[in-house]
Amino acid sequence: MVGVHLYEQIGERIGEATGQPFRPRHSFSRGGGCISEGIVLEEGARRYFVKLNAAGRLPMFAAEAEGLRELASARALRVPEPIVYGEAGGQSFLVLEYLNLEGPDRPDRLGEGLAALHSHAAGQYGLARDNFIGTSVQHNTPSGDWPGFWIHCRLEPQLEMAARSGAGCDLLDLGEALMTWLPAFFTDYRPVPSLLHGDLWGGNYGYVSDGDAGAGEPVVFDPAVYYGDREADIAMTELFGGFPLRFRHAYEAIWPLDPGYGVRRQLYNLYHVLNHFNLFGGGYAEQANRIMRRLLSEVRG
Structure with a gap:
């Protein structure tokens, strides 16, 4: 139940950031690297990739979001759009655009x-x-x-x-x-x-x-x-x-x-x-x- 409550809090923050209410109905784990935990939150056709870490790691997520925006500004390579970051349930989180990265290698x-x-x-x-x-x-x-x-x-x-x-x-x-x-x-x-x-x-x-x-x-x-x-x-x-x-x-x-x-x-x-x-x-x-x-x-x- 702790996870469900955490996901609901993150869903509220997603809704505030996007202007569209988001209430996660499904969640599943997805690799977040060797530093953070990665999950996907889903409501109908809407999906977001969420990285989780200890509350003290929030500056790391803030820097990551800023770095993604800097890369996006060059319009050279696609990056997942950062949606919102913050703290919920005693953890820090970063919400990113969900991209299915199982495409053909180019x-x-x-x-x-x-x-x-x-x-x-x-x-x-x-x-x-x-x-x-x-x-x-x-x-x-x-x-x-x-x-x-x-x-x-x-x-x-x-x-x-x-x-x-x-x-x-x-x-x-x-x-x-x-x-x-x-x-x-x-x-x-x-x-x-x-x-x-x-x-x-x-x-x-x-x-x-x-x-x-x-x-x-x-x-x-x-x-x-x-x-x-x-x-x-x-x-x-x-x-x-x-x-x-x-x-x-x-x-x-x-x-x-x-x-x-x-x-x-x-x-x-x-x-x-x-x-x-x-x-x-x-x-x-x-x-x-x-x-x-x-x-x-x-x-x-």
Whole structure:
């Protein structure tokens, strides 16, 4: 009965946000990722996807809603529309447009859409507000200095978290050395401040199903939005796999990558590996160590 009462409260908030009363008649679980619980609320033909978490996670949902709106403003890739977020029944929630993401794979359209997203540029790197990468705070202090941004808003906070988590001296010493040498990776390369998804792994995209208009249209979600080097998004597509070659070919047919990407890819993925260490522990510390040793070997000669 607790769940039913919670869903009724969320239904009231949906009705207030949409101007149409919504009284959930059915609910069923749907994957919400490894951070939040996901459910679908249904009344007749109307459906909404709802993410649930502890009440203290409300800022995470607020940032996610804002990130989705930022992505939507580029009109490049479809995102689920955020409807409302808030607290109910001692939990935080985020209500999103329901999309059936069981459509035919169109990785070429995903690649083309990502290139269009990255062409949406800003005057500085970062974002007007901080947000989250998983449950970790992601600092987005605007800056005109990309190497400095990557040091102070990406690597340094993760290394500080690692130190508090009891990381070994090797990891911390390698991190300090890498931050000292980091500008050397950008001597002949100054990236455009492109609009980035920010957390583009294989679990954060899908395609609209045959039953909906625009079957095969790519959809991205669960963002960690900021403006930065487009290579950071591309690098993450390679970190855990899940992106066919057709995706990459379609992207580079529109906007080829710089020759130095093969080295900088490791620099960008280091951020996510460190974050995974801070969130999940395990073997991510040694993976981070290996990446940092390879990167330092590139600049130290």
